[in-house]
Amino acid sequence: MEKFRIGLIGCGVISDKYLTTCQAFDFIDIVACASLNIEESKQKAEIYNIPRVCTPDEIINDPSIDCVLNLTIPAAHAQISIAALNAGKHVYSEKPFVTDLADGEEILALAKAKGLYVGNAPDTFLGGRLQTCKKLMDQGVIGLPTGVMAFVPTRGVERHHPNPDFYYQNGGGPLLDLGPYYLTAMVALLGPITRVCGLAKKTLDERLIESQPRAGEKIPVNVDTHINALLEFESGVQGSLMASFDVWDSQTPRMEIYGENGTICINDPDPTDGFNIFGGQVLYKTRETARWVYRPRTPNLEFWSVAENTHGFNQEARGLGLLDLAYAVKNQRPARANGELAQHVCEVMFGILESAKTRQFVEIKSRCELPEALPENFPNGA
Template sequence: MTGRRIGIVGLGVISRAYLDTLSGAAGVEITAVADLDPARTAAVAETIPGALALTPSDLYAHADVDTVLNLTIPAAHEEVALAALAGGKDVYGEKPLAATLDAASRVLAAANTAGRRVGGAPDTVLGTGVQTARAAVEAGMIGTPVSATATWLSRGHEAWHPHPDFYYREGGGPLLDMGPYYLTALVHLLGPVTWVAGASSRSRERRIIESGPRAGEHIPVDVDTHVTGVLGHRGGAMSTVTFSFDAPSTRAEPIEVHGVEGMLVLPDPNHFSGTVLRRNARSTEVIELPVSAGYEAASRGVGLIDFVTGPGRASGEVALHVLEIMTALLESAGRGARVPVTSTAIVPQLVPLTPLAGWQGHGA
């Protein structure tokens, strides 16, 4: 059972999704929770049988915690991860791995020194949507992949979020917010990226909050809010990506993969499942592929379960590689030149089709 006793640091909104998933899993046990708000810590601990309400520093040192689940804000990811590693714990964190590439590199270096493991979201890529498409690519259903497109457009999170400020500060923006879902999927489908060429812009210098107690308040925009680019994958395929807070809608599919013998249409990689469509190069017929790979009925936290009970497909190395891709896109946009991606990652093994009872550990 090494690694399966989980301590959670950061008990904000996203923690609820993880708690719902982990509480139903037989292979893990939540033994402690911590937050900067003691009242919140106590309230959450009361909902988890046997869980301790601790301060973050006490949780890092506690003997009944093997793995720290880091659900703090991105600016705190490095600090929490380093403290947990120093306490002899493995670490699994929400995306991004850290707020900057240098910070993420320090986390992985510290893990290597300590002989500990690091994993990180997004784990949506382990669901049946992306994994079924990946199985089709690996089976040669579309021939040699030559390109892919990934598109996510929105008019901005101020339309619904009552406190959207951090989306428009350094470390925010549409690429760093939504990019991890799409780029992680592209790495699984087409392999690591070796170079990028990016461009970016911003449509306005201030945004107006549209909901909540601050509705009508203007907030500054410190980052580019429309980012596009081309990724060169190690195997030769190229992906074209667009992420925007400046465009309200699109008719483009979330992800398409094009091969010499056909194409695939993938569902939104921000979700675990969805329909995968295939079209053969010699036919106009569009076929829905049967689900053939991935964790069925998955939800946020399945990557942590895979991390502590399986091969750890949502690895820190993949998370670091994706963070470098995003950093390089922004650097390329600023320089107006192609930028190499120096990190790499071993593409995790395909997830075999695994029913809910299998990955939750009940009757597997």
């Protein structure tokens, strides 16, 4: 089998997760890596047996590479993706897809004109947990969906990321950083969003780095760090989302989906998986099992059913969307974690932030298809 040859651009923190996962995917071969820091690239090449360390331009211009894996910082995503497409390569990028919608439109138009594929993180919605939610919904367990809520309460990234600066600059903030996991899940399960409004605030002007090697250094904040949004879906479903870098802790569930006959609840992220929910249990209650139980203690989960999870990818699996894209190219079918979905999610996020400024609802123009369920035995049946 001829492998799908990938050139990695961006060898920072998240690249370790991709490189670990991709080593287990037979159809993918990471053949070269590049970043702005040659020492960092060399180090990753050595750890993960990547044959070549190059400059970003060398990767982009190498005719033997099929696809660029773009793990650069948000402000560089579009520039790298556009250059890769112009050089005739498919591209799979980290989130957010773009920091400017016009760049997203250019990327999608370029890909269409050249017959190339654009994929984008997050791919958590392809993991066992959210695919189990999809199965419950497709089986009609909660009936017609009516509402969805997601809560993403964090205290930011300066306690664990060695270089947290970009999270507090254009393209960062909790909505653009963590919102994509939950908004992509919502759209993949419930369809596109048509209208949004939001409130947003910047709580602190500076953040104190607590992680090594820069502990004690203060960095400026130029983004909103606490955001609440209302979402109207084309289907009539109503949603809400809270995303924050200003919350120390919380007991709210991460996501709930309400239907005329029941509720699905993702009560907590898998402790090994942060907020990224590839795995973890899915709870549900239906008309038959629901009852109002009033007890002076929380959490009160014993009256919920735990959904049977028959899907794969319940551990950290970043790169699953890239593998799906590789098979999509091979079999000439749509990629599930695709650019249209990512552009729609970006329009929703930018709309929320615009609404917070203008104090008006914002209409969302783009639409996208619901990605098909991932076969339970993927990559068999890919």
